[in-house]
Amino acid sequence: MKRRAFLALAGAGVSTSLAGCFDGSAAAAEDNRVTMTQVKFRPKELTVTAGTTVTFDNTSSHSHTVTASGLPDAADDSEYFASGGFDDYDAAKDAWDARSGGILEPGDTYENTFTTPGRYDYVCIPHLRADMVGTVIVEPEDDAGNESTTGGY
Numbered sequence: 181m182k183r184r185a186f187l188a189l190a191g192a193g194v195s196t197s198l199a200g201c202f203d204g205s206a207a208a209a210e211d212n213r214v215t216m217t218q219v220k221f222r223p224k225e226l227t228v229t230a231g232t233t234v235t236f237d238n239t240s241s242h243s244h245t246v247t248a249s250g251l252p253d254a255a256d257d258s259e260y261f262a263s264g265g266f267d268d269y270d271a272a273k274d275a276w277d278a279r280s281g282g283i284l285e286p287g288d289t290y291e292n293t294f295t296t297p298g299r300y301d302y303v304c305i306p307h308l309r310a311d312m313v314g315t316v317i318v319e320p321e322d323d324a325g326n327e328s329t330t331g332g333y
């Protein structure tokens with residue numbers, strides 16, 4: 181009887197430490213997600229592996245945009261990303277000025293899959309002056325397994 185109780189306790193201890201691990205996993209899953217506060221992207225800099233889809237989630241009560249401000253050296257034009265699906269920054273800016281698209285209202289999300297390693301800076305157009313900017317760092321896949329078989333730049 182006593183031994184059983186001890187085992188139960190030991191089991192509880194194991195569960196507790198596993199829960200700690202799960203917390204870590206949850207945090208890892210969050211790594212592919214950027215939230216928007218009043219005038220900030222969080223995290224400001226996010227590092228992902230090539231092929232990762234990043235979700236930008238407007239968790240604030242303000243309207244924002246996710247608009248790439250520059251392209252990494254390795255990327256071609258197809259790597260441009262912006263909420264609203266614009267082809268370049270000027271198009272996104274014009275759309276914002278005209279309130280004609282690309283706006284992420286509270287609760288809206290925008291996703292982009294980053295396929296080419298490099299540094300991707302982006303901004304929130306309406307809050308650029310408040311320094312609402314962010315960066316996604318895309319690293320090559322760890323295992324060389326299928327690396328660069330779809331290159332063709």
Ligand SMILES: [Cu+2]
Nearest residue numbers: 244304307312
């Ligand atoms: Cu904003």
